[in-house]
Amino acid sequence: MINRPPQQTDSMETISNLDNLARLASYSFMDTLNADPDATSNGVDHYPRQVFSGHYVPVSPTPLENPEYVTHSKNLFRELGFADSMAQSADFICVFSGDLTNVPEPMRKLGWATGYALSIYGTEYKQQCPFQTGNGYGDGRAISVLETVIDGHRWEMQLKGGGRTPYCRGADGRAVLRSSVREFLAQEHMHALGVPTSRSLSLYVSKTEKVKRPWYSEGSRSKDPDMVILEPAAISTRVAPSFIRVGQIELFGRRARNNDHPQAMEELEQIVLHLIDREYGDVIDQSLSTAEKVLLLAREFRSRLTSLIANWIRVGYCQGNFNSDNCAAGGFTLDYGPFGFCELFDPYFQSWTGGGQHFAFLNQPVAAEKNFQMFCTALRPLLTSDQDSLRQLDEIQSNFASVMQLQMENMWAAKLGLDTFNTELFNELVSLMMQTSVDYTIFFRELSSVPDDIEPLKKSFYKNRNYNLNPERMNNRWSEWLNKWKAIIRVNTTDTLDELSRKMKLMNPKYSLREWFVAPAYQQAAAGDYSLIRELQEIMTKPYEEQSKEVEEKFYMLKPLEFFEVGGLSYYSCSS
Ligand SMILES: Nc1ncnc2c1ncn2[C@@H]1O[C@H](COP(=O)(O)OP(=O)(O)OP(=O)(O)O)[C@@H](O)[C@H]1O
Numbered sequence: 001m002i003n004r005p006p007q008q009t010d011s012m013e014t015i016s017n018l019d020n021l022a023r024l025a026s027y028s029f030m031d032t033l034n035a036d037p038d039a040t041s042n043g044v045d046h047y048p049r050q051v052f053s054g055h056y057v058p059v060s061p062t063p064l065e066n067p068e069y070v071t072h073s074k075n076l077f078r079e080l081g082f083a084d085s086m087a088q089s090a091d092f093i094c095v096f097s098g099d100l101t102n103v104p105e106p107m108r109k110l111g112w113a114t115g116y117a118l119s120i121y122g123t124e125y126k127q128q129c130p131f132q133t134g135n136g137y138g139d140g141r142a143i144s145v146l147e148t149v150i151d152g153h154r155w156e157m158q159l160k161g162g163g164r165t166p167y168c169r170g171a172d173g174r175a176v177l178r179s180s181v182r183e184f185l186a187q188e189h190m191h192a193l194g195v196p197t198s199r200s201l202s203l204y205v206s207k208t209e210k211v212k213r214p215w216y217s218e219g220s221r222s223k224d225p226d227m228v229i230l231e232p233a234a235i236s237t238r239v240a241p242s243f244i245r246v247g248q249i250e251l252f253g254r255r256a257r258n259n260d261h262p263q264a265m266e267e268l269e270q271i272v273l274h275l276i277d278r279e280y281g282d283v284i285d286q287s288l289s290t291a292e293k294v295l296l297l298a299r300e301f302r303s304r305l306t307s308l309i310a311n312w313i314r315v316g317y318c319q320g321n322f323n324s325d326n327c328a329a330g331g332f333t334l335d336y337g338p339f340g341f342c343e344l345f346d347p348y349f350q351s352w353t354g355g356g357q358h359f360a361f362l363n364q365p366v367a368a369e370k371n372f373q374m375f376c377t378a379l380r381p382l383l384t385s386d387q388d389s390l391r392q393l394d395e396i397q398s399n400f401a402s403v404m405q406l407q408m409e410n411m412w413a414a415k416l417g418l419d420t421f422n423t424e425l426f427n428e429l430v431s432l433m434m435q436t437s438v439d440y441t442i443f444f445r446e447l448s449s450v451p452d453d454i455e456p457l458k459k460s461f462y463k464n465r466n467y468n469l470n471p472e473r474m475n476n477r478w479s480e481w482l483n484k485w486k487a488i489i490r491v492n493t494t495d496t497l498d499e500l501s502r503k504m505k506l507m508n509p510k511y512s513l514r515e516w517f518v519a520p521a522y523q524q525a526a527a528g529d530y531s532l533i534r535e536l537q538e539i540m541t542k543p544y545e546e547q548s549k550e551v552e553e554k555f556y557m558l559k560p561l562e563f564f565e566v567g568g569l570s571y572y573s574c575s576s
Pocket residue numbers: 137138139140141142164167168169171172173174175325326334335336337576
């Protein structure tokens with residue numbers, strides 16, 4: 001795990017109001033990196049334009065009209081030492097719904113947005129930039145407003161939906177309540193699952209401001225949204241050690257490679273050193289040369305990224321749109337757009353209709369490798385005068401697949417309660433899972449009870465056509481597999497069955513954030529009822545616990561058949 005917030009200790013002072021919080025402000029991004037020389041001085045820089053140099057644009061967020069409190073993360077508040085009452089206090093609501101005009105010093109009245117480049121599955125793109133140059137692409141609606149150092153940890157707080165920036169590409173700079181609820185719940189769920197992620201701080205919705213989004217009519221089976229709806233605008237704030245993306249390093253890497261301007265190489269070095277400082281300070285010694293730091297960075301990021309992907313697959317998470325601009329260079333999950341948790345197991349599970357097989361569930365290791373290649377390409381200009389370092393970087397890059405494979409094998413072994421990966425056992429399991437159609441979460445959780453026979457496993461069966469053709473034969477095959485697994489376990493572990501079961505249940509969550517739980521929560525929220533959001537927050541932040549009988553009956557369930565193939569529940573072409 002990386003950079004987890006401190007658990008609040010007695011020595012940590014409680015931060016109970018905005019003045020307390022403002023006093024912890026410490027702006028490393030704005031103070032150590034370069035501002036765009038063409039930026040306006042008042043931060044009213046809300047129209048699409050090209051940003052040719054500098055690492056950020058100072059920009060004023062656009063306050064949400066009539067903001068109302070929806071929820072905050074009690075867990076993150078506790079970890080940061082924030083008093084819960086602060087989330088509903090007027091001045092805190094102002095800041096985190098986008099109004100910086102009255103912030104207490106030393107907090108600043110301007111936030112910052114950053115440019116980044118885009119590579120899709122290993123191919124560089126500029127077409128998404130309105131100027132076709134790549135200079136107009138970046139945080140179009142994400143605006144960082146504060147950095148703080150709390151108990152030695154630096155945290156950046158970023159509004160999502162905070163209004164237009166020069167990178168907005170003509171769009172409204174807003175996020176809607178629906179997508180904000182999804183991201184808010186998912187971030188805290190993933191953290192509770194033990195998967196590195198940006199965190200959720202707060203969520204406010206406008207009582208009056210609405211924006212248009214394409215969406216699905218009720219029960220629609222169309223792949224593309226079939227209507228445009230007006231949705232309440234919202235601002236959620238997310239928190240991470242930094243929001244530097246692979247795409248961001250790429251932007252400066254491309255400029256240095258092409259010699260786009262005289263400071264291009266220096267700006268690349270600055271952003272890379274800043275990344276190291278913010279995300280890798282504890283593992284990369286400050287006194288090393290840049291070349292040595294770059295190599296360690298590549299190696300460490302490879303290790304974090306491969307571990308992240310193995311964790312995603314362990315918990316059934318599919319990011320959906322794993323472009324380089326949605327890949328955090330600190331190695332954690334970022335941008336919960338068209339994500340989904342795998343229910344019916346399918347290696348090609350993917351909620352985003354535009355994502356094809358590239359970003360599908362079990363192709364995520366390859367998608368990650370593509371992002372890693374782009375990351376290494378971006379670092380390369382810093383090593384051009386050093387052949388030996390370049391060779392080492394190539395080696396780090398080319399060994400990604402084998403490191404990834406090892407992480408995956410260890411993960412599958414752990415899910416099955418084994419110390420070492422067993423190829424034959426695993427391959428048989430995957431084909432049985434596919435030939436039966438099983439629920440990914442329920443299957444592994446039931447297996448974690450180390451059942452005597454396959455009856456409990458059947459709770460996870462959706463029973464597809466193949467299974468129904470000959471259920472008896474399939475059940476026999478399942479029994480054989482279970483017996484084989486148990487025989488291997490007996491040899492593999494000295495644990496008692498109870499101990500084994502306990503360990504497996506820490507690998508295999510009981511609850512996952514299924515989209516059909518989330519949809520009613522954002523629908524009710526749009527009508528002003530936030531109770532289901534708060535209920536989901538409670539349950540989904542304890543995903544490994546058994547929880548009560550009532551919770552189990554409501555949330556430990558196969559996906560109802562009527563929700564398959566329904567737009568907005570099983571897939572989306574647009575999620576924002
Ligand atoms: N409503 C919007 N207004 C302005 N820019 C937008 C809007 N929606 C998306 N963008 C921009 O389009 C690009 C691609 O969007 P994508 O869905 O990957 O990111 P996102 O969900 O907005 O944000 P992030 O990656 O910061 O979580 C991003 O650069 C994003 O800032």
